[in-house]
Amino acid sequence: MSQNTDTPPLSQEHRDLPTSGAKAGAAGSGAAAEQVSAAGISAVLLPTDQRPTPSGALSGSVTFGWRAMLKIKHIPMQLFDVTIFPIMMTVMFTLIFGGAMGAVVSGSGETGGAAITEYVQFFIPGIFVQTLIMITMYTGLTLNKDISKGIFDRFRSLPTWRPAQLVGALLGDQVRYTLAGTIILTVGFIVGFRPDGGVSGVLAGFALLLVFSFCLSWVWTMVSLLMPTEEAVMGVSMTLIFPLTFASNIFVPTATMPGWLQPVVDANPVSVLVTAVRELMDGTYDAASIGLVALYCLVLVAVFAPISMYLYNRKS
Amino acid sequence: MTLDPILLRRGIPVSPSPYAVEAHGLVKTFGDNTAVDGVDLSIPRGGIYGVLGPNGAGKTTTIRMLATLLRPDAGEARVLGYDVYTEPKTIRENIALTGQFASLDEDLTGIENLILLGRLLGFSKQQARKRGRDLLEAFGLAEAADRQVKKYSGGMRRRLDIAGSLVVTPELMFLDEPTTGIDPRSRNQVWDIIRTLVAGGTTILLTTQYLEEADQLADRIAVIDHGRVIAEGTPGQLKSQVGAGALKVRVADPVQREEAAAVLERAVGGVVVREKDSAALSARLGEGASASPSLAALEEAGILVETFSFGQPSLDEVFLALTGKPAESEENDDAEPEIAEAAR
Ligand SMILES: Nc1ncnc2c1ncn2[C@@H]1O[C@H](COP(=O)(O)OP(=O)(O)O)[C@@H](O)[C@H]1O
Ligand SMILES: [Mg+2]
Numbered sequence: 001m002s003q004n005t006d007t008p009p010l011s012q013e014h015r016d017l018p019t020s021g022a023k024a025g026a027a028g029s030g031a032a033a034e035q036v037s038a039a040g041i042s043a044v045l046l047p048t049d050q051r052p053t054p055s056g057a058l059s060g061s062v063t064f065g066w067r068a069m070l071k072i073k074h075i076p077m078q079l080f081d082v083t084i085f086p087i088m089m090t091v092m093f094t095l096i097f098g099g100a101m102g103a104v105v106s107g108s109g110e111t112g113g114a115a116i117t118e119y120v121q122f123f124i125p126g127i128f129v130q131t132l133i134m135i136t137m138y139t140g141l142t143l144n145k146d147i148s149k150g151i152f153d154r155f156r157s158l159p160t161w162r163p164a165q166l167v168g169a170l171l172g173d174q175v176r177y178t179l180a181g182t183i184i185l186t187v188g189f190i191v192g193f194r195p196d197g198g199v200s201g202v203l204a205g206f207a208l209l210l211v212f213s214f215c216l217s218w219v220w221t222m223v224s225l226l227m228p229t230e231e232a233v234m235g236v237s238m239t240l241i242f243p244l245t246f247a248s249n250i251f252v253p254t255a256t257m258p259g260w261l262q263p264v265v266d267a268n269p270v271s272v273l274v275t276a277v278r279e280l281m282d283g284t285y286d287a288a289s290i291g292l293v294a295l296y297c298l299v300l301v302a303v304f305a306p307i308s309m310y311l312y313n314r315k316s
Numbered sequence: 317m318t319l320d321p322i323l324l325r326r327g328i329p330v331s332p333s334p335y336a337v338e339a340h341g342l343v344k345t346f347g348d349n350t351a352v353d354g355v356d357l358s359i360p361r362g363g364i365y366g367v368l369g370p371n372g373a374g375k376t377t378t379i380r381m382l383a384t385l386l387r388p389d390a391g392e393a394r395v396l397g398y399d400v401y402t403e404p405k406t407i408r409e410n411i412a413l414t415g416q417f418a419s420l421d422e423d424l425t426g427i428e429n430l431i432l433l434g435r436l437l438g439f440s441k442q443q444a445r446k447r448g449r450d451l452l453e454a455f456g457l458a459e460a461a462d463r464q465v466k467k468y469s470g471g472m473r474r475r476l477d478i479a480g481s482l483v484v485t486p487e488l489m490f491l492d493e494p495t496t497g498i499d500p501r502s503r504n505q506v507w508d509i510i511r512t513l514v515a516g517g518t519t520i521l522l523t524t525q526y527l528e529e530a531d532q533l534a535d536r537i538a539v540i541d542h543g544r545v546i547a548e549g550t551p552g553q554l555k556s557q558v559g560a561g562a563l564k565v566r567v568a569d570p571v572q573r574e575e576a577a578a579v580l581e582r583a584v585g586g587v588v589v590r591e592k593d594s595a596a597l598s599a600r601l602g603e604g605a606s607a608s609p610s611l612a613a614l615e616e617a618g619i620l621v622e623t624f625s626f627g628q629p630s631l632d633e634v635f636l637a638l639t640g641k642p643a644e645s646e647e648n649d650d651a652e653p654e655i656a657e658a659a660r
Binding site: 035036037038040041042043044045046047048051052053054055059060063066067070071074075149150151153154155156157158159160164314 | 380383384385387405408409411412413415416417418419420421422423424428432433435436437438439443447450451453454455456464475480482483484485487505508509511512513515516
């Protein structure tokens with residue numbers, strides 16, 4: 001210590017860095033906009049007694065939802081990725097397989113234009129459900145990417161309701177689901193989808209699907225918190241999604257499957273959902289089907305939301 | 317010290333802790349890797365506290381425990397007087413964290429990042445936007461406001477990151493390696509910003525791998541290695557642990573070197589080393605010794621001195637003396653020359 005006070009004018013050797021203020025000023029030529037001044041920073045500091053009350057659960061979630069929408073705005077390609085495949089599926093299944101499928105679905109045995117039209121009525125609600133269910137997976141991928149970055153620590157260091165990041169992401173994804181769903185239905189309309197339930201039936205089906213998608217997203221949220229990498233999240237999600245969507249009544253009626261498989265496929269939540277959506281779009285809604293979907297939704301949220309929130313809080 | 321304004325505002329009749337951080341025996345293990353192995357820290361309020369250590373020493377893990385992001389496996393810690401286990405929410409209300417890897421949303425623009433934080437911290441949309449604009453202006457980022465952060469330079473990112481920690485003014489700010497990998501000019505800007513914040517009353521806990529940085533900024537330093545604090549004190553105290561400073565003299569005419577050596581030997585009462593440079597001499601001074609008599613003696617003897625310096629041992633030497641190995645880890649080889657260059 002004594003040396004410090006003894007030799008101020010001489011102890012230059014290890015203290016010969018120019019005072020940074022002078023240096024930053026001198027080096028700032030041609031970059032006036034990048035100038036950082038102590039006075040400017042002092043002036044912008046908020047007095048501690050002017051701190052607002054941090055956002056609560058609802059406004060925090062809504063803010064994170066806003067963030068998800070900004071992401072769609074900045075990276076519209078992510079939307080393109082997830083809709084182009086279903087558009088291709090729609091076109092392929094209706095034009096190529098539609099004739100043959102239609103013959104089976106209608107039971108008439110006739111192929112061709114009429115059969116295709118018949119199949120389109122059956123298939124569009126199905127592919128509509130499949131598309132949105134596929135997109136729910138991206139919720140998990142996005143979250144996993146977030147967690148692997150520094151911003152996750154920032155969010156968790158804020159005095160906000162922690163699960164807001166999860167809930168907000170899921171709310172923001174509703175916009176993504178709505179956009180994708182609208183695209184599929186538009187394509188469906190172009191290839192001849194004319195549901196008997198009319199606009200109100202379609203909207204009711206859409207609403208039910210959005211609710212289910214929100215609930216299902218919690219599964220992917222959990223997966224994304226358990227898996228170390230984005231690739232692993234993708235792998236696990238795909239492994240779950242393929243049997244769920246293909247071992248269902250999306251493409252063909254359950255009745256065409258082997259007897260032992262039928263109860264399994266009928267119990268698949270995706271089949272239950274597709275049945276309810278088909279009925280709603282047909283204008284023949286059935287309280288039992290909708291009730292069953294609601295039950296599945298409740299179970300999904302009751303099980304996976306708490307697990308996800310627990311994992312999120314414990315995540316290191 | 318007067319009563320803590322935060323406690324007063326909340327009407328909590330507790331005498332405020334004079335410490336920003338008090339930690340005892342913090343431990344964190346990842347699998348069989350003990351990242352933090354019994355860290356003790358007492359960080360007074362106000363000023364800059366430096367945590368200095370090479371890559372993998374456990375700096376980030378320590379900060380994450382103090383910022384309530386990670387639960388310690390063992391030990392106790394109070395941050396601003398609040399317990400990390402039982403009062404994390406209160407701690408979070410009063411701290412800000414600027415992580416080692418930019419804690420920003422790369423896809424969003426600068427202003428959007430700040431609005432996001434402002435909204436989460438409770439500002440209305442208009443207030444948050446205004447606050448964001450003001451901060452960007454002060455941090456020299458006004459022109460980049462509507463650019464995506466992924467298009468920012470390293471220095472710009474750092475400044476935005478720090479601005480994000482100042483949406484509301486924290487009592488305690490954690491800055492994890494704020495200048496690693498940025499250019500010297502940006503580093504100087506960051507140093508300026510840090511000094512300004514401290515002047516505004518914020519306590520800063522800064523980690524760094526750069527010895528110069530800790531020396532330049534910190535009031536006190538904890539040297540950490542393999543998850544343990546191996547030395548603690550003011551930069552001066554740390555240096556004196558390694559021995560006293562070194563006197564370096566370069567005479568104008570090499571012919572006079574021997575004469576100068578004799579004068580110095582008498583003045584410092586110790587060994588004088590003849591350096592390779594035929595005009596240079598160096599001598600180690602004893603504890604508490606002053607360099608002024610040596611300079612006076614040289615002048616008296618009529619020896620023309622070209623350079624005369626008295627420097628304390630560098631923190632490099634401190635690290636070497638404390639750990640028996642140099643502080644640099646391989647990973648920062650690329651960043652180190654920049655600092656060295658700036659120092660010249
Ligand atoms: N989340 C984590 N999971 C597993 N190991 C980790 C994790 N974070 C840090 N470590 C390990 O802990 C040790 C200390 O890391 P860290 O605190 O990041 O050091 P520093 O910040 O000083 O470079 C390192 O060996 C690192 O690999
Ligand atoms: Mg680190």
